[in-house]
Amino acid sequence: MRRDRGSAAVEMVLLTPLLVLLLLFVVHVGRAGDGMTAVRHAADQGARAASMVSSGRMADVARRAVEKDLARADHSCADPSVSVRTSVVGETTWVTVQVVCSTSFDGLSLLGAGGVRMSASSTEIVDRYRGGD
Numbered sequence: 001m002r003r004d005r006g007s008a009a010v011e012m013v014l015l016t017p018l019l020v021l022l023l024l025f026v027v028h029v030g031r032a033g034d035g036m037t038a039v040r041h042a043a044d045q046g047a048r049a050a051s052m053v054s055s056g057r058m059a060d061v062a063r064r065a066v067e068k069d070l071a072r073a074d075h076s077c078a079d080p081s082v083s084v085r086t087s088v089v090g091e092t093t094w095v096t097v098q099v100v101c102s103t104s105f106d107g108l109s110l111l112g113a114g115g116v117r118m119s120a121s122s123t124e125i126v127d128r129y130r131g132g133d
Contacts, residue, residue, distance in 0.1 A: 043097050047095055047122040
């Protein structure tokens with residue numbers, strides 16, 4: 001029995017780095033999922049805002065709505081890029097807002113994880129009674 005003395009300490013020394021890496025990986029996946037949710041929500045808000053104004057103001061209104069939503073979500077989305085595209089099918093006008101940004105994973109350098117580029121788009125019908133041409 002004396003030979004097993006200290007083996008628990010050795011096992012913990014060997015397992016601790018693996019457990020730390022596993023914990024960092026879980027944090028990385030959580031941040032990526034949260035970031036993707038924030039980008040999707042921002043695209044939804046941008047498309048909704050753009051659908052309620054005239055076509056000349058859609059890009060500006062969508063960009064401001066996206067930036068405001070990302071700031072409210074307290075998400076570290078660096079340099080968001082917002083593009084607005086309209087399409088007409090029959091008598092219905094659609095507006096599509098696409099949001100692309102990079103998010104950083106500060107504090108996860110042990111994983112070698114850098115920023116991740118995320119994009120999301122959302123499409124809404126232009127409300128012709130509120131602001132459509």
